[in-house]
Amino acid sequence: MGRIFEVRKSSMFARWDKMAKNFTRIGKEIIIAVKAGGADPNGNAALRRCFQNARSVGMPKDRVEAAIKRAQGKELVNYDEILYEGYGPHGVAILVETATDNHVRTVANVKSIFNKGGGTLGNSGSVAFQFKKMGVFKLKPEGLNPEDLELELIDFGLEELGEGTGENGEDVLVLRCAFADFGNLQKALEEKSLNPISAELEWIPGTTVSLDEEGAQDVLKLVDKLEQDEDVQKVFHNLQ
Helix, strand or coil: CEECCCCCCCHHHHHHHCHHHHHHHHHHHHHHHHHHHCCCHHHCHHHHHHHHHHHHCCCCHHHHHHHHHHHHCCCCCCCEEEEEEEECHHHCEEEEEEEECCHHHHHHHHHHHHHHCCCEECCCCCCHHHEEEEEEEEECCCCCCHHHHHHHHHHHCEEEEEEEECCCCCEEEEEEEEHHHHHHHHHHHHHCCCCCCEEEEEEEECCCECCCHHHHHHHHHHHHHHHHCCCEEEEEECEC
């Protein structure tokens, strides 16, 4: 077991410091999950993941229920999930996950932010090959033996288990699995009555780029601007 360094976390997460932004992001995820797999969490792993993440940010129950009702409504705005790829300053690779009801608006905004921030929006496939999409679970370490847990979960798709930090700087155990094994690992944790602090699908870079402080700030300013856009859900990069 080693320490897992999460390169997408940093000062760039100023956007998520605002509770309303978290609620909006998760609300969209709930709508997408319900439309794809129904409103019964027992048969919808994606919806259970949304519920876990809603609890982790203190999203009120009525906001969660409202999102489910919106997903079942006749006049619902449909959100399409689109991944944009590009390069930031100093050649740092950036992936931008969006959920949008207007493709034209979103691509125009994302392209403008890249250009103004010293980056370039690329074509599909130009950047994603440098990342691997993985399931990422965070658990409270209290009462857990990491070595035993690792052995118990290998057969359910666990690829990496290490130490990390939560949103508030607290110690957490970080578990990673292949995208295809997300449901298997999620079910295994549930059967062991282990409730993750969060359960996300993230793009993990194969290699990272090291920059000096000034160069890193150039990249993080661009990332922060991207995250402030209303259609952007998450931003990933390979800055160390």
